[in-house]
Every structure is written in C-alpha cells, then in structure tokens.
Amino acid sequence: MSQLQDLMRKNFIDYASYSILDRAIPDLRDGMKPVQRRILHTLFDMHDGRYHKVANVVGETMKLHPHGDAAIGDALVVLANKDYFIDKQGNFGSLLSGHPAAAPRYIECRLTPLALETIFNEDLTEFRPSYDGRNREPIAFPAKLPIALMLGSEGIAVGMATRILPHNLVELWEAQIAILHGEEIELEPDFPQGGIADVSEYDDGRGKVEIRARLRSPDPKRIVITELAYSTTTESLIASIETAVQKGRVKVATIHDYTTDRVEIELVLSRGATAKEVIPQLYAYTDCSVSVTSSIVLIRDRRPVQLSATAVLHELTENLREQIRAELEWEKKQLLERKHWLTLEALFVEHKIYRRIETAETDRAVRKEVKDGMREHADQLVRPLVDDDITSLLGLRIRRISAYDKAKNRGEIEDIDGKLVEVATKLEHLTRTVIETIEGFIERFGADYPRRTMTQSFDAIDKKVVSQQSIKLYYDRKTGFFGSSVKADKPTLSVGEYDLILGIASDGSYRI
Structure with missing residues (x-):
C-alpha cells in the first residue's frame, strides 16, 4: 500500500x-x-x-x-x-x-x-x-x-x-497608451456575438457580467432577436425559449429563425400577449440573458x-516595452555588424592588404599577414578583429575585389550611421517609441475591430413580477384535496409559480 x-x-x-x-x-x-x-x-x-x-x-x-x-x-x-x-x-x-x-x-x-x-x-x-x-x-x-x-x-x-472574458483590441491598445502616460484605466469586456452587457459587477476581471441579447419589437405582436448573449447560439437560445413556452412562462406562439451571417430570430406572440409584457419574460426565463463569471488565471514564470x-x-505593456527595446538592440547589433564588415572590406581592398598574402606559404602565415595588416588600422574598426572576420576576408573573390566601389561602400556606411542615430533616438525615448508603435497598430488595424457589445446598466428582472398566472389549481369537495393535479371540472384559482396560497379550514386552522 x-x-x-x-x-x-x-x-x-x-x-x-x-x-x-x-x-x-x-x-x-x-x-x-x-x-x-x-x-x-x-x-x-x-x-x-x-x-x-x-x-x-x-x-x-x-x-x-x-x-x-x-x-x-x-x-x-x-x-x-x-x-x-x-x-x-x-x-x-x-x-x-x-x-x-x-x-x-x-x-x-x-x-x-x-x-x-x-x-x-x-x-x-x-x-x-x-x-x-x-x-x-x-x-x-x-x-x-x-x-x-x-x-x-x-x-x-x-x-x-x-x-x-474577451476585450476589444482597440480599447486595449488605447488603455496601453494611457498606462504609458501614467493614467488610470478601466477595462470592459467585449463579446463577439454583440449583445448588451452590464459590467457594474465585473470588478476588474474578478466578478461577473450579465449579458443580454438585443431585442427589438417591430409591432406589439412580434419580437425580433438581432444579437445573442455571450456563450449562447441560436440553437441553444431557441431551445431555451421552447422550454419556457412549454412550462407556460413565456407567451410565444411561433418561432422563425432567419439567421444567416447575422442573427434574426422572429418571435410571434400568443393571443393577448404584447411585446412589452413578453420581453421581460424572455430575459427572466431564457438564454436571452446570461450571467458570466470571470476568473483570470495565467501562467507566469511557470x-x-x-x-x-x-x-x-x-x-x-511592460512586456511590450521590453520587447521593443530588445528589437531595437538587435537592430543596432545587426547594423554595427554590417558597418564592421563594410569597414573591414574597405581597409582590406583600399590599403591592398590582400597583396600581403601573396608570399605566405601556409594558412597560418596567410592569416597572420591579414591580422598584421589590419592592426595598423585597428582604430577605424567598429570592434576588435576576430578569427571569423579574417576567414570572411579571405573568402572574398578576386572579382569582388576588382569590382570594389569605394563610393558605394562609403554611401552604405553613411546610411548605416543614419539608421544607428535613429535607433539610438528611439532607445533614448523608449516610451514615446512604444506609444508610436501602438498608434501605428491602431491606424492600420483598428478599423477591423470595432466594439460589438454595448455596455449599460439595467435593473434585475424580478421573476415574481413577470411570472404568468399559468398554473391552474383545482379543489375536490368530495376528497378535500386541493392542487394542480387534482381532478375537477373547473379550476378554482390561476396562480403563478411564485405565488403563495393560504388555505383556511372550517376549524380555523390554516396552511400556506
């Protein structure tokens, strides 16, 4: 064991x-x-x-x-x-x-x-x-x-x-800019299905959000659903409405689903019902309203x-700042390496250092001649000479040496110097660089990601208030039984599921 x-x-x-x-x-x-x-x-x-x-x-x-x-x-x-x-x-x-x-x-x-x-x-x-x-x-x-x-x-x-919960990308970018400016931010979720959200209890990602489908009423006898609540589909929503209708909680006669790439579910109401009466019932008893809890757990440092x-x-945002810093440092390193090589090439060709290797008989002697020739110009190098540099110089072809263009070499070095100044400026003003990067993202991609969910506060719907008087209660005088399953000719009362019934006997006793 x-x-x-x-x-x-x-x-x-x-x-x-x-x-x-x-x-x-x-x-x-x-x-x-x-x-x-x-x-x-x-x-x-x-x-x-x-x-x-x-x-x-x-x-x-x-x-x-x-x-x-x-x-x-x-x-x-x-x-x-x-x-x-x-x-x-x-x-x-x-x-x-x-x-x-x-x-x-x-x-x-x-x-x-x-x-x-x-x-x-x-x-x-x-x-x-x-x-x-x-x-x-x-x-x-x-x-x-x-x-x-x-x-x-x-x-x-x-x-x-x-x-x-998902958030709107453009709003997140704008919030990052506010963070870099040292301002306070407040985030609200945004859902791909759209809908209407009450974020009053979101609590910065530690609470809950109530999301409602978007409903409109073209006339008092019809309701059209045009946007869904988060985590629901047209099928699950229609199923929840049918269940509520079967239980007598919602007065809907027929349901028509015309959804394509946009949601359109038409509800035709029962006789005697109005849209003003049924809309609260839909929010109370169906997936037209859902509550979603948020709990942000992530992996950090394993x-x-x-x-x-x-x-x-x-x-x-701090990660983005360090990421952009790393990219700039990498770009600076690559530019310096390119400048170092162009300088090596210029010294090797312009000072005819390659001629020093003509009399060398071994590889070791060849490399020594190149190293000695470069030592005289060490102060012009971007960094100290290493063996890999010598290998690269010895790999230059005769055609490359004979076609060497001094003006082109100098022009490329000047371009690199200009880029190095730009990189240094960006690193010196890193916060401004990060903000400009984010603003560039917003300019190029922001139009593709509009907010889909409208946020507003709405009052909770009391199911006791909107419940229908759909439960029929019967009383059998012979047996004394009273309830919804009792067999009798006519119902004694019509009540809702949240109503309380007070029964008083002839001896004065009562029961609720």
Whole structure:
C-alpha cells in the first residue's frame, strides 16, 4: 500500500503540473495555450502567402503536439473563428448558430497580416525541443499584442480553472497608451456575438457580467432577436425559449429563425400577449440573458497566478516595452555588424592588404599577414578583429575585389550611421517609441475591430413580477384535496409559480 501511495502521489503531481502548465492554462506572455502556439508556429513555418488545407496544417502540427488530430483541428477552428490571427476560407462553422466546421480536408487557412506583424520574430524567440526531440517549438512568442485579454480563454486544470472574458483590441491598445502616460484605466469586456452587457459587477476581471441579447419589437405582436448573449447560439437560445413556452412562462406562439451571417430570430406572440409584457419574460426565463463569471488565471514564470484585468494589461505593456527595446538592440547589433564588415572590406581592398598574402606559404602565415595588416588600422574598426572576420576576408573573390566601389561602400556606411542615430533616438525615448508603435497598430488595424457589445446598466428582472398566472389549481369537495393535479371540472384559482396560497379550514386552522 505504501508503494501505491508513493506512486499515486508522484504521478498525480506530474499529471497536475502537466495539465496546468502545458495544456489548460494560457501563458501570460503571449496569452496562448500550447496547442494554439504550436498551430500558429506551424502556420508561420508553412507561410507562403497562399491558403493551406487545414488537414495539412493539422498533420504538420502533430509533429509538435502529442495529442490527436481532432484536438488540433478543433483548436484551430476555435482560434480561426476569433478572426484575429487566422484567415479562413471555407466552412469553419458558425459562432452564431453553433454549426460545426466542415472536415479539415475541405477548408483552408493562412496567417493574417496582424499575426505576421505582431507575433513572430525568430531572432528573439526562445525555442525548445518538441516532445519527441525531432523538431523545435517556441516556448512563448515575442508578441506585441495583449493576447490574453483580447482573445479570452477558458480552461479547467487540476484544482483550478480560468475564464478570461474577451476585450476589444482597440480599447486595449488605447488603455496601453494611457498606462504609458501614467493614467488610470478601466477595462470592459467585449463579446463577439454583440449583445448588451452590464459590467457594474465585473470588478476588474474578478466578478461577473450579465449579458443580454438585443431585442427589438417591430409591432406589439412580434419580437425580433438581432444579437445573442455571450456563450449562447441560436440553437441553444431557441431551445431555451421552447422550454419556457412549454412550462407556460413565456407567451410565444411561433418561432422563425432567419439567421444567416447575422442573427434574426422572429418571435410571434400568443393571443393577448404584447411585446412589452413578453420581453421581460424572455430575459427572466431564457438564454436571452446570461450571467458570466470571470476568473483570470495565467501562467507566469511557470507558476499559475490569479490577476486582475488591469494588472494583466500593465504587465503586458511592460512586456511590450521590453520587447521593443530588445528589437531595437538587435537592430543596432545587426547594423554595427554590417558597418564592421563594410569597414573591414574597405581597409582590406583600399590599403591592398590582400597583396600581403601573396608570399605566405601556409594558412597560418596567410592569416597572420591579414591580422598584421589590419592592426595598423585597428582604430577605424567598429570592434576588435576576430578569427571569423579574417576567414570572411579571405573568402572574398578576386572579382569582388576588382569590382570594389569605394563610393558605394562609403554611401552604405553613411546610411548605416543614419539608421544607428535613429535607433539610438528611439532607445533614448523608449516610451514615446512604444506609444508610436501602438498608434501605428491602431491606424492600420483598428478599423477591423470595432466594439460589438454595448455596455449599460439595467435593473434585475424580478421573476415574481413577470411570472404568468399559468398554473391552474383545482379543489375536490368530495376528497378535500386541493392542487394542480387534482381532478375537477373547473379550476378554482390561476396562480403563478411564485405565488403563495393560504388555505383556511372550517376549524380555523390554516396552511400556506
């Protein structure tokens, strides 16, 4: 038994750690779960500007993801339907109706311009071996977007769960600019289905949000649903309305679903009912109104942490700042390396150092002559000469030396000096650089991501007030029984499900 306890203890910890860190909870840095990161990395490797069969993408991703093709395909469809990173072609299902996507062999996808510009940078990405050691995968993307908040996410792991509500991308960018200016921010979720949300209890991502479908009434006998509440579909909404009608809670005679790429569900009301009366009933008894709880749990430094929405955005803004700093430092390094090589080439050719190697008989002697020749001009070099530099100089072809253009070399060095000044200015005024970067994103992509959910406060609907008098109560004088299941010719009372009945007997006793 002790061996079994030790085995279970070890295996349970391993499984719990795996499900939390490598499966169910997204990473704070790029806001993605491992399967999403592997899908996007695969799409980036396959990227040639054209669409790829989803079946091919799934197959390539399986080289990195140790689970089945169905899990990868489902994750790809969900990510594509968020309309941020994957440009889709074909039937990817419907977020509105809940219809599934076509088989992976019939649909195609590729990366969006937003993804290509803001997620990938192989020079600054840390990689690790894949599960079988044959390939490599990114540990986290150097993303420039607040992905954790803009995508939203749900996941259930051992002993914990996360539910991050989606937010509007443009509003997140504007909030990041406010953070960089040192201003206070307030975040509100934005849902892809639209609807109307009361965020008064959102509590910065630690509370709940009530979302209602958008209803309009063309006339007193009809109600048209044009937007859904988050986490619902037209099918689930219609099913909830039918259930409420069967229970006598909502006065609807017929339901017509005209939904295409926009929601349009027409409700024809029962005789004697009006839209003013039925709309509160729909919010009270159907999926026209849902309450969603938010709990932001993310992986930070290989540990799960619970954060508020503004705390997440502050950290992501600081990550963006460091990301842009790293990119500028990398650009500076590459420019200096290019300037160093151009200077080496100029000295090697203009001072005819290559002629010193004509009398050298061994490789060692050749390299020594080059090194001695360069030593006289060491003060003109960008950095000290190393063996790799000598190897590169010795690799110059005679044609390259004979066609050397001094003016072109000087012009390219001047261009590099100008770019180095620009990079230094950006690094010196890093906050301004980050703000300008975000403003550039808003200018290029902001029009594609308008707010879809309207926020407003609304009063809670009291079900006791809107309940119908639909329960018939009967009294049998012979047996003395009283209730909704008693057989009698005519009902004695019509009551609602929340009404209280006071019964008084002839002896003065009573019962509620």
